[in-house]
Amino acid sequence: MNLTIYHLTKCSTCKKAIAALKEARHELTLVDVREDGVPREALEQLEAAVGYERLANRASMTWRGLSEADKQDFDREKALALIAEHPSLMKRPAIIAGDDIYVGWTKSVQAALL
16 A cells, blocks of 8 residues: 655654555655645544544643744644645644545554554
Protein backbone atom coordinates (compact mmCIF):
# COMPACT_ATOMS: atom_id res chain seq x y z
CA MET A 1 0.00 0.00 0.00
CA ASN A 2 1.22 3.51 -0.79
CA LEU A 3 1.23 5.79 2.23
CA THR A 4 1.65 9.55 2.22
CA ILE A 5 3.51 10.60 5.34
CA TYR A 6 3.66 14.21 6.52
CA HIS A 7 6.69 14.40 8.78
CA LEU A 8 9.69 16.40 9.94
CA THR A 9 13.05 15.06 8.81
CA LYS A 10 14.66 15.62 12.22
CA CYS A 11 11.76 14.28 14.32
CA SER A 12 12.83 11.06 16.06
CA THR A 13 9.28 9.72 16.20
CA CYS A 14 8.84 10.34 12.48
CA LYS A 15 12.15 8.59 11.78
CA LYS A 16 11.00 5.53 13.75
CA ALA A 17 7.65 5.47 11.96
CA ILE A 18 9.23 5.77 8.51
CA ALA A 19 11.78 3.03 9.26
CA ALA A 20 9.09 0.66 10.55
CA LEU A 21 6.80 1.35 7.59
CA LYS A 22 9.65 0.76 5.13
CA GLU A 23 10.49 -2.49 6.90
CA ALA A 24 6.82 -3.49 6.55
CA ARG A 25 7.30 -2.94 2.80
CA HIS A 26 4.91 -0.04 2.38
CA GLU A 27 5.53 2.33 -0.50
CA LEU A 28 6.03 5.77 1.02
CA THR A 29 5.52 9.25 -0.31
CA LEU A 30 7.33 11.47 2.16
CA VAL A 31 6.39 15.12 2.64
CA ASP A 32 8.58 17.14 4.99
CA VAL A 33 6.14 19.68 6.39
CA ARG A 34 8.84 22.23 7.11
CA GLU A 35 10.44 22.00 3.66
CA ASP A 36 7.39 21.27 1.51
CA GLY A 37 4.50 22.60 3.58
CA VAL A 38 1.12 20.93 3.70
CA PRO A 39 -1.22 21.50 0.76
CA ARG A 40 -4.53 23.03 1.87
CA GLU A 41 -6.46 20.06 0.43
CA ALA A 42 -4.38 17.59 2.48
CA LEU A 43 -4.67 19.76 5.58
CA GLU A 44 -8.46 19.83 5.25
CA GLN A 45 -8.53 16.07 4.64
CA LEU A 46 -6.47 15.44 7.78
CA GLU A 47 -8.59 17.81 9.85
CA ALA A 48 -11.84 16.27 8.62
CA ALA A 49 -10.60 12.85 9.72
CA VAL A 50 -9.22 13.66 13.17
CA GLY A 51 -10.47 17.15 14.06
CA TYR A 52 -8.49 20.34 14.49
CA GLU A 53 -7.98 19.77 18.23
CA ARG A 54 -6.13 16.52 17.59
CA LEU A 55 -4.33 17.74 14.47
CA ALA A 56 -2.76 20.73 16.22
CA ASN A 57 0.00 19.70 18.61
CA ARG A 58 -0.47 21.98 21.61
CA ALA A 59 2.46 20.31 23.39
CA SER A 60 4.90 21.37 20.67
CA MET A 61 7.60 24.00 20.87
CA THR A 62 5.87 25.69 17.95
CA TRP A 63 2.67 26.09 19.99
CA ARG A 64 4.63 27.48 22.93
CA GLY A 65 6.23 30.02 20.61
CA LEU A 66 2.94 31.38 19.30
CA SER A 67 1.61 34.69 20.55
CA GLU A 68 -1.21 34.72 23.07
CA ALA A 69 -3.41 36.29 20.38
CA ASP A 70 -2.80 33.27 18.14
CA LYS A 71 -3.71 30.89 20.95
CA GLN A 72 -6.94 32.69 21.90
CA ASP A 73 -10.24 31.74 20.30
CA PHE A 74 -8.65 28.63 18.83
CA ASP A 75 -11.09 27.09 16.37
CA ARG A 76 -10.98 25.10 13.13
CA GLU A 77 -10.22 28.04 10.84
CA LYS A 78 -7.54 29.41 13.14
CA ALA A 79 -5.99 25.96 13.51
CA LEU A 80 -5.82 25.42 9.75
CA ALA A 81 -4.38 28.89 9.19
CA LEU A 82 -1.76 28.44 11.92
CA ILE A 83 -0.74 24.99 10.68
CA ALA A 84 -0.47 26.35 7.14
CA GLU A 85 1.76 29.15 8.44
CA HIS A 86 3.66 26.98 10.96
CA PRO A 87 3.56 23.39 9.60
CA SER A 88 5.55 22.04 12.53
CA LEU A 89 2.48 22.80 14.67
CA MET A 90 0.81 19.75 13.10
CA LYS A 91 0.97 16.52 15.09
CA ARG A 92 3.26 14.08 13.32
CA PRO A 93 3.57 11.83 11.58
CA ALA A 94 0.30 12.32 9.76
CA ILE A 95 -0.31 9.34 7.51
CA ILE A 96 -2.79 9.02 4.67
CA ALA A 97 -3.33 5.36 3.76
CA GLY A 98 -6.00 5.28 1.10
CA ASP A 99 -9.24 6.20 2.88
CA ASP A 100 -7.66 5.82 6.33
CA ILE A 101 -5.89 8.64 8.13
CA TYR A 102 -3.66 8.37 11.17
CA VAL A 103 -2.02 11.08 13.27
CA GLY A 104 0.81 10.27 15.63
CA TRP A 105 2.72 7.01 16.05
CA THR A 106 0.71 5.33 18.78
CA LYS A 107 0.43 1.60 19.38
CA SER A 108 -2.97 1.58 17.64
CA VAL A 109 -1.50 3.27 14.55
CA GLN A 110 1.36 0.79 14.53
CA ALA A 111 -1.06 -2.13 14.90
CA ALA A 112 -3.10 -0.88 11.94
CA LEU A 113 -0.14 -0.33 9.61
CA LEU A 114 2.51 -2.88 10.54
